Amino acid sequence: MGSLKPARKKNRVIPGFGLSMGVTLSMLSLIVMIPLLSIFVVLSDVGPADLWKAISDPQAVAAYKISLLCALAAALVNAVFGTILAWIIVRYRFPGRRILDGLIELPFALPTAVAGIALTTLYADSGWIGRLFAGIGVKIAYTPVGITIALIFIGIPFVVRSIQPVLEKLDGQYEEAATMLGAGLLRTFRRVVFPEIRPALLTGFGLAFARGLGEYGSVIFIAGNIPYKTQIVPLVIMSKLEQFNYGAATSIALVMIVFSFLTLFAINFIQSRLNHAAKGAEN
Amino acid sequence: MGLKRMNGMNGFKELNGLKKRALLSLTLLVAAAPLAACGSNASTTGAAADTQGASADASKPASVEITNVSYDPTRELYEAYNKIFQTHWKEKSGQDVTIVQSHGGSGKQARSVLEGNEADVVTLALEQDVAELEKGGLIEPGWVDEFDKQSSPYTSTIVFLVRKGNPKGIKDWDDIVKPGVEVITPNPKTSGGARWNFLAAWAYAQEHDGSDEAKSTEFIKNLYNNVTVLDTGARGATTTFVENKQGDVLLAWENEAFLSIKEHPDDYEIVTPSISILAQPSVAVVDEIAKKRGTEEVSKEYLQYLYSDEAQKLAGDNYYRPSNPDILSQFSDTFDLDLKLVNIDDDFGGWEAATEKFFADSAIFDQIYQK
Amino acid sequence: MSDPNPIPPNPASIPQPAAAARNTARAQGRTARLVLIALGVLFILVMLVLPLITVCVYALKQGWDVFSNAITDPYAIKALQLTLLATAAAVICNTVFGLFASWTISKFHFRGKQFLTTLIDIPFAISPVIAGLVFILVFGRIGWAYDFLQAHDLKVVFAVPGVILATIFVTFPFVARELIPLMQAQGSDEEEAAALMGAGWWTIYRKITLPHIKWGLLYGIILCTARALGEFGAVSVVSGHLRGKTNTLPLHIEILFSEFQLTAAFAVSSILVAAAIIILILRNIVEFKGRKEEHEHVR
Numbered sequence: 001m002g003s004l005k006p007a008r009k010k011n012r013v014i015p016g017f018g019l020s021m022g023v024t025l026s027m028l029s030l031i032v033m034i035p036l037l038s039i040f041v042v043l044s045d046v047g048p049a050d051l052w053k054a055i056s057d058p059q060a061v062a063a064y065k066i067s068l069l070c071a072l073a074a075a076l077v078n079a080v081f082g083t084i085l086a087w088i089i090v091r092y093r094f095p096g097r098r099i100l101d102g103l104i105e106l107p108f109a110l111p112t113a114v115a116g117i118a119l120t121t122l123y124a125d126s127g128w129i130g131r132l133f134a135g136i137g138v139k140i141a142y143t144p145v146g147i148t149i150a151l152i153f154i155g156i157p158f159v160v161r162s163i164q165p166v167l168e169k170l171d172g173q174y175e176e177a178a179t180m181l182g183a184g185l186l187r188t189f190r191r192v193v194f195p196e197i198r199p200a201l202l203t204g205f206g207l208a209f210a211r212g213l214g215e216y217g218s219v220i221f222i223a224g225n226i227p228y229k230t231q232i233v234p235l236v237i238m239s240k241l242e243q244f245n246y247g248a249a250t251s252i253a254l255v256m257i258v259f260s261f262l263t264l265f266a267i268n269f270i271q272s273r274l275n276h277a278a279k280g281a282e283n
Numbered sequence: 284m285g286l287k288r289m290n291g292m293n294g295f296k297e298l299n300g301l302k303k304r305a306l307l308s309l310t311l312l313v314a315a316a317p318l319a320a321c322g323s324n325a326s327t328t329g330a331a332a333d334t335q336g337a338s339a340d341a342s343k344p345a346s347v348e349i350t351n352v353s354y355d356p357t358r359e360l361y362e363a364y365n366k367i368f369q370t371h372w373k374e375k376s377g378q379d380v381t382i383v384q385s386h387g388g389s390g391k392q393a394r395s396v397l398e399g400n401e402a403d404v405v406t407l408a409l410e411q412d413v414a415e416l417e418k419g420g421l422i423e424p425g426w427v428d429e430f431d432k433q434s435s436p437y438t439s440t441i442v443f444l445v446r447k448g449n450p451k452g453i454k455d456w457d458d459i460v461k462p463g464v465e466v467i468t469p470n471p472k473t474s475g476g477a478r479w480n481f482l483a484a485w486a487y488a489q490e491h492d493g494s495d496e497a498k499s500t501e502f503i504k505n506l507y508n509n510v511t512v513l514d515t516g517a518r519g520a521t522t523t524f525v526e527n528k529q530g531d532v533l534l535a536w537e538n539e540a541f542l543s544i545k546e547h548p549d550d551y552e553i554v555t556p557s558i559s560i561l562a563q564p565s566v567a568v569v570d571e572i573a574k575k576r577g578t579e580e581v582s583k584e585y586l587q588y589l590y591s592d593e594a595q596k597l598a599g600d601n602y603y604r605p606s607n608p609d610i611l612s613q614f615s616d617t618f619d620l621d622l623k624l625v626n627i628d629d630d631f632g633g634w635e636a637a638t639e640k641f642f643a644d645s646a647i648f649d650q651i652y653q654k
Numbered sequence: 655m656s657d658p659n660p661i662p663p664n665p666a667s668i669p670q671p672a673a674a675a676r677n678t679a680r681a682q683g684r685t686a687r688l689v690l691i692a693l694g695v696l697f698i699l700v701m702l703v704l705p706l707i708t709v710c711v712y713a714l715k716q717g718w719d720v721f722s723n724a725i726t727d728p729y730a731i732k733a734l735q736l737t738l739l740a741t742a743a744a745v746i747c748n749t750v751f752g753l754f755a756s757w758t759i760s761k762f763h764f765r766g767k768q769f770l771t772t773l774i775d776i777p778f779a780i781s782p783v784i785a786g787l788v789f790i791l792v793f794g795r796i797g798w799a800y801d802f803l804q805a806h807d808l809k810v811v812f813a814v815p816g817v818i819l820a821t822i823f824v825t826f827p828f829v830a831r832e833l834i835p836l837m838q839a840q841g842s843d844e845e846e847a848a849a850l851m852g853a854g855w856w857t858i859y860r861k862i863t864l865p866h867i868k869w870g871l872l873y874g875i876i877l878c879t880a881r882a883l884g885e886f887g888a889v890s891v892v893s894g895h896l897r898g899k900t901n902t903l904p905l906h907i908e909i910l911f912s913e914f915q916l917t918a919a920f921a922v923s924s925i926l927v928a929a930a931i932i933i934l935i936l937r938n939i940v941e942f943k944g945r946k947e948e949h950e951h952v953r
Contacts, residue, residue: 014761084694
């Protein structure tokens with residue numbers, strides 16, 4: 001952590017750096033970093049051969065693919081609908097808007113197991129929605145589509161609530177002006193709104209994606225859990241633990257953590273570049 | 284510009300000192316908060332341990348508390364049992380006993396005890412789960428013979444739950460491997476209970492194929508290829524079958540199948556196959572914890588009393604097969620007592636061998652799904 | 655993404671077409687508004703409202719008595735108390751962290767900033783299963799701190815502190831995550847100006863930063879609360895499911911479910927739904943009042 005020094009290039013005028021950095025780092029290390037390090041402590045007992053064997057196990061590899069694709073699909077759907085939702089909640093006035101606004105957090109408050117059971121009930125081919133699709137021969141529950149639906153459910157608050165505060169800060173006058181000037185809706189959005197919400201959208205997307213990768217409780221009910229077809233990575237980890245195989249479980253967990261970290265890091269990096277570019281353009 | 288820079292440098296120096304102090308004091312502060320919470324918690328448990336420790340030699344304290352870590356569908360059984368045991372213990376020793384219950388998947392529960400969940404007794408679904416605790420040094424070897432009937436006061440078996448009227452005409456194991464029959468069973472890798480399902484099917488295959496391994500493997504393969512949803516636990520599988528109407532047949536523990544029938548009497552029926560397996564849940568005193576807390580005596584009696592007539596009847600009422608043959612015969616209306624039952628020790632050479640052969644990584648179960 | 659309106663907006667030089675364009679744009683705006691609202695509402699209906707209705711339908715399936723028995727069960731009430739305690743701890747801890755972390759990251763320049771930001775996000779990305787496991791690997795019987803804890807007769811996992819720690823862990827980044835983008839969008843010009851005028855950090859924070867971020871802060875706290883109420887996976891691993899002691903409400907629900915008491919399980923879930931709705935109503939009231947005052951202030 002020695003590298004967390006103030007960059008010399010830019011002078012710091014605002015006081016309080018040491019204190020806030022101190023609090024941030026100590027809380028972060030106590031609650032997140034030190035416990036996480038124990039994964040490496042366990043892994044140090046696992047030889048490289050066993051580590052590789054655990055992470056390259058064909059069932060695990062198939063599960064990586066399923067988890068990645070489903071989480072990606074869900075995050076993309078959430079990015080689109082999350083933006084639409086944030087937009088209509090902030091910009092439009094219509095009956096039921098406040099209720100809509102209020103519903104957004106519910107996926108968090110509902111225990112994931114309950115969400116999973118409720119979603120499965122709905123989307124199984126005897127359920128209200130599943131029945132409609134079963135009529136045209138599409139199966140939702142117990143397929144990767146079902147997994148994606150569960151991940152959309154748990155990820156939507158991330159996108160909406162990331163974008164919403166930024167949209168609220170953003171002055172509607174620019175959009176109005178752009179519209180007044182005759183710019184089309186999509187054009188207004190692309191040129192005026194999108195650059196402003198882009199960092200927040202990226203954050204929301206990244207978080208929904210990362211959360212989707214690790215989600216367990218709601219997915220296992222709707223997934224079907226058939227190896228090579230609908231088995232997600234957290235389930236593989238669980239089944240290793242169930243065999244008291246801590247080494248294999250933490251090895252696969254490590255893959256997940258590294259992957260999530262890289263995704264989030266990439267997003268943070270892009271975001272800061274964008275911020276930088278925006279600042280540069282202003283000056 | 285120069286002034287600004289100096290300002291920044293000074294600020295930096297100052298901040299560095301501040302940063303150090305802040306880091307140190309905050310680390311302590313943040314560390315102290317949860318510790319304080321533990322401290323208050325520990326002091327109460329410590330006190331409890333003290334009073335219990337004293338009980339061993341001098342006069343007994345007025346009350347004692349034990350924790351029973353059990354598996355999923357035993358809650359009603361133990362809720363009823365704890366009441367009669369409290370009365371029994373009061374009569375026997377004059378002490379009030381409180382029993383804290385914990386329920387969850389059997390393997391998960393065993394793991395939590397291994398990881399430090401302080402149970403005085405465990406009442407789990409598989410002998411193997413208790414054996415893991417023995418390996419971890421929590422339970423002394425020889426626990427299997429500490430109580431009667433290999434420490435299984437009640438047993439169960441695997442039966443089929445089918446939809447009312449049995450539309451697919453399922454009578455026995457060979458009916459459920461036919462193409463077009465959809466089977467629901469939990470994953471034996473994540474559910475201890477599901478291992479019984481697997482082994483019961485294997486036992487049938489062995490009997491019909493004259494113990495030909497390759498043929499039995501083929502049979503199991505066909506069976507699991509008919510499985511459309513492989514839930515992580517028995518309860519999840521039941522929901523999939525009962526609430527979400529998936530599949531034609533659910534491989535279920537007998538006691539759970541009865542519970543489903545009780546809940547939906549008009550929708551399902553139980554089919555007993557020609558051969559099944561004797562599922563023996565295991566009970567044991569967790570010696571390390573009971574010794575530490577001075578609860579050995581009450582813990583032992585808690586498990587011993589499960590064999591009393593009263594407790595055996597309770598087991599029967601909760602759809603477990605009492606291990607006492609006299610009591611079991613009283614339940615002949617409920618259970619099919621003619622069902623041929625194989626058992627894990629005689630027919631599979633014990634859990635360790637069975638796990639190695641069927642459920643370990645790349646063993647027979649994994650091969651089913653390998654392309 | 656093709657531009658649907660190819661007319662170049664150049665109102666000063668060619669007023670006539672611009673007026674036409676404006677009208678088209680307005681009409682477009684109206685249609686778009688309808689389409690977007692319809693899409694948003696439909697999405698919410700299918701993805702959120704229907705599952706909620708399912709929960710309620712199940713909760714009341716066996717009548718009011720079963721429902722009220724389930725939610726007044728002493729173990730359910732104990733579980734609710736523990737859930738509220740863990741939630742309160744998580745909200746306080748994570749708000750403090752969020753305020754400091756977002757300030758550090760958005761107002762200062764230092765090396766390794768993106769790395770730090772990513773570390774903060776880590777609890778989101780970690781499977782709840784793993785989150786619980788790491789605490790076991792520290793404080794459990796197989797963990798490296800176990801001997802120390804035993805020597806001092808302390809219990810962390812399979813006791814209340816473990817439940818609280820796990821809840822804090824999974825909700826750790828919520829407030830920070832909500833505030834960082836907001837503060838970054840805000841920039842630090844105002845704070846810098848104040849600092850140059852000699853204001854201390856606390857004054858700057860209170861007078862300048864906080865007013866800008868208060869709605870974001872509110873969102874963060876609400877998200878954190880909601881997530882802490884519903885947290886299941888990580889807590890499930892460290893709790894030990896001791897009834898009346900370390901069972902939170904979501905764990906109680908799972909136990910009911912495993913015991914074939916689907917109706918009771920959904921009934922208890924509806925407590926959590928109700929709790930979430932109450933919080934959201936509170937938020938709306940606070941927000942509404944706050945904004946009204948802001949408007950009056952401006953006038």
